[in-house]
Amino acid sequence: MLPDLVALARDAFLPWSSTQLLEAARELPSREGIEEEQQGAGAQADPLLELLLEHPEQAAAYLPEECWPVDPVERLAAEMSLPPWLAGRLANEYGEETARRLATCLLEPATLDLRVNLARVTREEALRRLSGEIGHPVSTTPWSPLGLRIGRRLNLAGTAASRSGWIEVEDEGSQVIALAVDSPRSGVIVDACAGAGGKTLALADLVLGPAARRQHAPASPLIVACDVSRSRLDKLTARAAKAGLENLLRIVCIPPEGDLPPSVPEADLILVDAPCSGLGTLRRSPDMKLRHGPEDVDRFRRLQVAILDRWAPRVRRGGRLAYATCSILRAENEEVAETFGASHPEFAVSPSEWALEHLPAGCHRQGFIHIDPLLTQTDGFFLALWRKR
Numbered sequence: 026m027l028p029d030l031v032a033l034a035r036d037a038f039l040p041w042s043s044t045q046l047l048e049a050a051r052e053l054p055s056r057e058g059i060e061e062e063q064q065g066a067g068a069q070a071d072p073l074l075e076l077l078l079e080h081p082e083q084a085a086a087y088l089p090e091e092c093w094p095v096d097p098v099e100r101l102a103a104e105m106s107l108p109p110w111l112a113g114r115l116a117n118e119y120g121e122e123t124a125r126r127l128a129t130c131l132l133e134p135a136t137l138d139l140r141v142n143l144a145r146v147t148r149e150e151a152l153r154r155l156s157g158e159i160g161h162p163v164s165t166t167p168w169s170p171l172g173l174r175i176g177r178r179l180n181l182a183g184t185a186a187s188r189s190g191w192i193e194v195e196d197e198g199s200q201v202i203a204l205a206v207d208s209p210r211s212g213v214i215v216d217a218c219a220g221a222g223g224k225t226l227a228l229a230d231l232v233l234g235p236a237a238r239r240q241h242a243p244a245s246p247l248i249v250a251c252d253v254s255r256s257r258l259d260k261l262t263a264r265a266a267k268a269g270l271e272n273l274l275r276i277v278c279i280p281p282e283g284d285l286p287p288s289v290p291e292a293d294l295i296l297v298d299a300p301c302s303g304l305g306t307l308r309r310s311p312d313m314k315l316r317h318g319p320e321d322v323d324r325f326r327r328l329q330v331a332i333l334d335r336w337a338p339r340v341r342r343g344g345r346l347a348y349a350t351c352s353i354l355r356a357e358n359e360e361v362a363e364t365f366g367a368s369h370p371e372f373a374v375s376p377s378e379w380a381l382e383h384l385p386a387g388c389h390r391q392g393f394i395h396i397d398p399l400l401t402q403t404d405g406f407f408l409a410l411w412r413k414r
Contacts, residue, residue: 036093038104097121105132106311110319111304118355123399127353130398135308137175138166138403140195140223142268143230148173155186168383168401169200171230190267195223198305198351198396198403201384202298203227205377205394205408206347212246212293217336219250222261224298224349229270249275251289285339293344295336299329301350301357305405308398322356329361337369340413345375348409353397358407362393365411372411380408 027050033039034046041049093100101121102112105128115124139155141148148165152173156163159179166172173192181187181194203224208214208231216225225248232246252258255278265271277288302317302325303310333348340346348365350357366372374392381389387400397405 101125101128105129108314108318111314114319114354114356127397127399131307133308133398134178135196135404136402137178137181138195138197138200139173139175139181139192140169140171140200140227140230141173141192142190142226143171144269145189146191151186151191155181155184155192158184158186166197166200168403169197169204171204171227172197172200190269193223193226193264193268195227196306196309196404198401198406199223200227201380201396201401201403202349202406202408203231205380205384206294206296206410207345207378208232209246209293212341212344213249213290214246215249215251215289215292215295215336215339217251217295217297217332218299219252219261220254220257220298222250222258222264224296225250225261225274226264226268226270228296229265229268229273246293247275247290248273249277249289249292251277251279253279253281285335289339291339291341291344293341294347295340295344296347296349297329297332297336298349299325299332299357299361301325301329301352302354303351305351305353305397305407308404322354325352326356326361329357330364333361333365334368337365337372337413340372342413344413346372346411346413348411350407351404352407353405358395358409359391359393362409369411371414373414375410375412377408377410 030039031043031046034041034043039046094103098113098116099109101107101116101124102109105112105125107115107128112124112128115128118124119127141151148171152163152165155173159175159181161175161177161179164174166174174197181192186192206228208228210232214228214232216228219225229248232248250258250261258276258278262271262276265274275288277286279285279289302322303313304317307313329348329350333346337346348362352358366374376389376392377394380394384394384396385400388394388396392409394408395406396403
């Protein structure tokens, strides 16, 4: 492996320079010891390896000028540690230069982002308390007024801020989606794929506000959290209780297919935070690129369209339907939105007012919202919004 490592160092793909790596090669076992191992295994000594061990300061001159695949997509895949199919899709959808920059961002470790529960505390007070507890710098997030950011991963479970229900671990990109759906201040809001409730609780924080929670104002919206998994909804119930929201949410477990139960009302806003490949979260979950292949993306796309079709009739006239994923691929994003729009002319694209005011221009394309590590230093998310005519 040593010649490959020297080539990587020469091309600046290792934290060591070529000189540092070659110096380290001197610490390897002696040439005699390696020859004995190879002879015992019936193998021949590698001339380049012998050269590296005897004269590491000269070895770089013997390496070929080009050690990478000639095909641009294959090289992108090799350099950025991507499956070839994914490198090909990114290059096709973003162009090679932007795809390379985005893939580079996806290799960087993610920050630890938190959402402050405004029912319990202000963001400023949470920042002061948490900074004093953990001994690491804590900053406010640049886009979300609910968020805090820590530059490294830490276990915060033992902090008073966490035990008091002041903070929830949630990427700023997820918080931005909750902000960008332009939640109504009254009526009915449904989170159709609530899961463990990250966006559900963020929506509650945004639309209810501390005063409404204390007074249980009659104008406060009803928030209904739905999912096909009872175990995920049980986690949401526990998190809602910790945040002081258990009396303000309705939890409904729905069947995976068929008619929705009568306990799910018509809504002024329905958020479909759809199941997806999760490729926008590669900074946090790099295994996603190996867990899913192109056939999985196609399967998710069919499921996403089916979920939108299922929930569209529950949107009231004049109400809005929001579709979100944590994917960076057109197949799960624009293609799904375009398929739904073509088959549902009663829904018109309705760009987010909050996003138009607060997010960079590059995040807005064809009336849809894109955020990712390159544009906003967040995980990758997509959001489409429609209004029912």
